Amino acid sequence: MSKSIARLKNRLFSRASLRACIALVVFVVLWEIGSRSKQWLGVSLPWIGQVPAPSAVMSVWGDLLTNRGYWESWYLSLVRVLAGFIAAMVVGIPLGLLMAVSKTFSGLTFPTFEVLRPIPPLAWVPVAIIFWPTQELSIAFVTFLGAFFTVVINVVGGAKSIDSRYFQAAQAMGASQWDIFRRVVLPATLPSIVVGSSVGMGITWNVVVAAEMISGGGSSGGSGGGLGFFIWNSYVGGSYEQIVVGMISIGIAGYACSEVLRAVGGLATPWLRQR
Amino acid sequence: MNAVLENLRSRRMPNIATQGAIRIDDVVKIYDPDGAAVMAVDHCSLDIPAGEICMIVGPSGCGKTTLLNAIAGFHSITSGSISMDGQLLCGPGKPKAEPGSDRIVVFQNGALFPWKTNLENVAFGPLMQGKLGKKEIYEKARSMMADAGLSGTEDNFPGEVSSGLRRRVEIVRALMNDPKVLLFDEPYRALDSLTKSVMHEALLEIYYKNKVTIFFITHDLEEAIFLGHRLVIMTSRPCKPKKILEVDIPHPRDYSVLTSPRFRELMEETSAVVHEEAKKSFAAGEKEG
Numbered sequence: 001m002s003k004s005i006a007r008l009k010n011r012l013f014s015r016a017s018l019r020a021c022i023a024l025v026v027f028v029v030l031w032e033i034g035s036r037s038k039q040w041l042g043v044s045l046p047w048i049g050q051v052p053a054p055s056a057v058m059s060v061w062g063d064l065l066t067n068r069g070y071w072e073s074w075y076l077s078l079v080r081v082l083a084g085f086i087a088a089m090v091v092g093i094p095l096g097l098l099m100a101v102s103k104t105f106s107g108l109t110f111p112t113f114e115v116l117r118p119i120p121p122l123a124w125v126p127v128a129i130i131f132w133p134t135q136e137l138s139i140a141f142v143t144f145l146g147a148f149f150t151v152v153i154n155v156v157g158g159a160k161s162i163d164s165r166y167f168q169a170a171q172a173m174g175a176s177q178w179d180i181f182r183r184v185v186l187p188a189t190l191p192s193i194v195v196g197s198s199v200g201m202g203i204t205w206n207v208v209v210a211a212e213m214i215s216g217g218g219s220s221g222g223s224g225g226g227l228g229f230f231i232w233n234s235y236v237g238g239s240y241e242q243i244v245v246g247m248i249s250i251g252i253a254g255y256a257c258s259e260v261l262r263a264v265g266g267l268a269t270p271w272l273r274q275r
Numbered sequence: 276m277n278a279v280l281e282n283l284r285s286r287r288m289p290n291i292a293t294q295g296a297i298r299i300d301d302v303v304k305i306y307d308p309d310g311a312a313v314m315a316v317d318h319c320s321l322d323i324p325a326g327e328i329c330m331i332v333g334p335s336g337c338g339k340t341t342l343l344n345a346i347a348g349f350h351s352i353t354s355g356s357i358s359m360d361g362q363l364l365c366g367p368g369k370p371k372a373e374p375g376s377d378r379i380v381v382f383q384n385g386a387l388f389p390w391k392t393n394l395e396n397v398a399f400g401p402l403m404q405g406k407l408g409k410k411e412i413y414e415k416a417r418s419m420m421a422d423a424g425l426s427g428t429e430d431n432f433p434g435e436v437s438s439g440l441r442r443r444v445e446i447v448r449a450l451m452n453d454p455k456v457l458l459f460d461e462p463y464r465a466l467d468s469l470t471k472s473v474m475h476e477a478l479l480e481i482y483y484k485n486k487v488t489i490f491f492i493t494h495d496l497e498e499a500i501f502l503g504h505r506l507v508i509m510t511s512r513p514c515k516p517k518k519i520l521e522v523d524i525p526h527p528r529d530y531s532v533l534t535s536p537r538f539r540e541l542m543e544e545t546s547a548v549v550h551e552e553a554k555k556s557f558a559a560g561e562k563e564g
Contacts, residue, residue: 165386168349172374173400173452183399187390271390271432 028054052241057248060241070230073246077212077226078253080136081204084143088200092148093193096155097185106156113152121146121207125214139211139226146207147200154199158192159185191272194265201261205254227253294360295377295455295488296325297346302355304341315341317513318355325360325455328482328489330499332549333509334556339492342514343458346490347380348372359455376400379449380458384465385441387433393444394420394429400452416451423447423481439470443477450485459491463498472530475501483527496549500524500541501532508548511556518548 011017032055033040034048044050064070099106099113121142128138166188170180212228225233227250234242266273304316315338323329331339344350346357346364348371356366364372379400380386387396397416401407407415420429423443433441442462449457463471475498482489493499499506506520522541524532532538 163386165382165384166388168347168374168380169382169386169388170399170403172347172376172379174376174404175399176403179403184388187388190390269390271434 052244057241057244060239061245061248064242064245073225073227073230074249074253077208077228077250080139080143080208080212080226081201081257083140084145084208085147085197085201085204087140087144088147088151088204089197091144092151092196092200093155096152097159097189099152100156100159100189101181101185113149117149117153121203122210122214125211129215135215139208139215142211143204143208146203147197150200150203151193151196154192154196155189158189158196162188190269194261194269198258198261198265201257202254205250205257209250293486294325295486296360297321297323297456297488297490298358298361299323299342299346300356300358300366302342302345302357303353304338304345304350305353314513316345316352317510317515319515320355321507321516323488323490325488326486327504328491328502330503330506331490331492331509332494332496332499332506332545333514334511334549334553335494337509337511337552337556338514339509340460343380343460343490343492345372346456347378347458348374349380376404376452377455378458379452379454379456380460381442381445381449381462383460383462385433385438385445385462387441387445387448389432389434392430392432393425393436396433396444397448397451399448404452416447419447419451420444422484423477437470438466439474442466442474446478446481450481450487454487456488456490459489459493461492461494463493463495471498476529478502479526479528494549494553496542496546497533500538500545501528501530506545508545509552511552511559517552518545520545 031048031051032053034045035051035053035056037049038044095109099109124142124145125138128141129135132138132141162185166184167180170184175183208226209228209231212226213232227246230249231243231246234240234246299319299321302316302319303314306313306315319342321329331342333339341350345352348364351370352365353370354367357364357372358366359377363369387393388399391399394413394416397420398412401412401415402409417429420426423446425440425443425447428436428440428444433444436444445462446457463474466474479502489502491499491502500522503522504526506518506522507516508518508520509515510517520541524535524537524541
C-alpha cells in the first residue's frame with residue numbers, strides 16, 4: 001500500500017506533471033489576456049475577444065457549485081452515457097465475438113451492420129424520438145449507437161487477428177472448443193475490447209451532449225436536462241460564462257470516464273502493463 | 276534391419292525412448308490455391324526411430340513445415356500415410372491427423388499465451404487434459420521449471436522475460452504433456468547466435484532427461500549437426516529427402532564439439548548439398564514458410 005502511495009507521489013511531482021501544470025497555466029493566462037484584450041490593450045482581438053475570461057467563468061462556476069440544477073445536469077448526462085455505453089458493451093461484445101467466430105453468422109449480419117455503421121448517431125435522433133416511448137430512452141439509444149459500432153468493429157478485428165498458433169497449441173494440448181473460446185479467444189480479444197470501449201466512451205460523450213441539445217434535455221426539461229441542455233439553455237439565456245462552464249464540465253467528465261476505463265482496462269490486461 | 280537399428284540406437288542414444296517412432300510413408304501434399312496445384316511434399320518417406328533427434332534441413336519454403344503440420348495434425352496430406360508406433364495418424368481415408376498431446380509443436384515464433392503467466396502456461400496442457408489434480412499439476416510445473424533453470428520467472432508473463440527464457444518455458448510447457456514426439460519448427464531462428472548456443476545445450480540437457488523423439492526443422496546447418504543424430508537434407512520445393520546423413524559424434528555433446536575436426540568434416544560434407552538446394556529455391560523465388 002505504501003508502495004503505491006509512493007508511486008502516486010512520484011507521479012504527482014514528476015517532471016511530466018510539472019510540464020502539464022505549466023502548460024495549463026500558460027493556456028489560462030493567454031486566454032485571460034485575450035478575453036480582456038479590449039479592456040487591457042484597447043483592441044478586441046478577433047474571436048478570443050468575445051470569449052468570457054477565465055476569471056469570470058470561475059466566479060460563475062463558483063456560484064454554480066452550490067446549484068442543485070447544475071449537479072443534476074452532471075448526473076443526468078452521466079447516467080445516459082453509462083446506460084448507452086454499458087448497453088453497447090453488453091450487446092456489442094458478444095455480437096462481435098459471434099461475428100468473428102462464425103462465418104455463417106458474420107455473412108448474415110455483417111452487410112447490414114456495415115450499411116448502418118456509417119450513419120452518424122445524430123441522424124438517428126428523429127427516428128429514436130419516434131421509436132422510443134420516452135425521451136430518456138431515445139437519448140440513451142442514440143448514445144448506445146455511438147459506442148456500439150466502434151465496440152463491435154474492434155471486437156471483430158481483435159478476435160479475427162488472433163494468431164492461429166495459439167489455437168493449434170491449445171488444441172494439441174487437449175483444450176476443448178469451449179476451453180479455446182474461454183482461454184484463448186476471450187483473453188486474446190481483451191486488448192481490443194479495451195481499446196474499443198475507450199474510443200466508444202469518447203463517442204458517447206460527443207453524442208449525449210448533441211442529443212440533449214436537439215431533444216430539449218429529456219423528460220425533466222427546465223434546468224435539469226443534462227450538460228448538453230445546460231449549455232444550450234445558457235446560450236438561450238445569454239449567459240456566456242455558463243456556456244464555458246458547461247463545456248469544461250463535459251471535458252472533465254469525459255476525461256474522468258476515460259481514466260476510469262483505462263484503469264479498469266489495465267487491470268483486465270495485466271500482461272500488457274509495463275513493469 | 277531391426278537388429279541394425281537396435282544396434283544403432285544403443286550406440287547413439289543415451290535416451291532410449293520406447294515410444295515415439297514416426298514413420299512417414301510416401302507422403303504427398305498438394306496445395307490448391309485457386310486451382311493452381313502446388314506440390315509442397317513429393318513422395319516423401321522417412322523412418323524416425325523412437326528417441327532420435329532427427330534434423331530436417333532444407334531451404335526456406337521447401338515444405339518442411341508442411342510435413343511437420345501433417346504430423347501434428349494441423350494440416351491434411353494428399354496421399355501416403357504417417358504413423359506413430361505402428362498406429363496410423365493420417366493416411367488413406369483419413370487425410371488429417373487428430374492433434375494430440377503426444378505430439379507437441381514448439382513454434383517458430385513461440386506460442387506461449389501472452390495473457391498467462393509462465394507458470395500458467397506450463398500448467399495449461401495437464402489442466403486441459405484433466406489428468407491430475409490442480410495442486411499436483413502446479414507442483415509438477417514448478418519443479419519442472421526449476422529443473423530447467425526457470426525458478427523466479429513463474430509469475431512473470433512471457434513478455435517480461437528474455438526470448439531465450441521464453442523458448443525454454445515453451446519447451447517445458449511441451450514436456451508437461453508427456454509427449455512422445457517434440458516437433459520443433461525452427462524455434463531458434465530469431466535468436467542471436469550466443470543465445471542460440473546456450474539454448475542448444477539446454478535443449479540437449481532436457482533431451483537427455485526425457486524420453487522423447489525430436490523432429491527438428493531448421494535451415495541452420497551448424498545447429499543441425501550439433502543437435503542431431505541424423506540429418507535429413509531436403510530438396511527445395513517440392514520437398515523430399517535428398518541426402519540422409521548419420522552424425523557419428525557421440526552424445527552427450529557439449530559446445531566443444533563445434534570445434535572438433537569431425538564436426539568440420541560433416542559441415543563440409545553437407546554444406547555443398549544444402550547450398551545447391553538453397554540456390555534452386557532462391558531461383559524459384561520461394562517465399563518463406
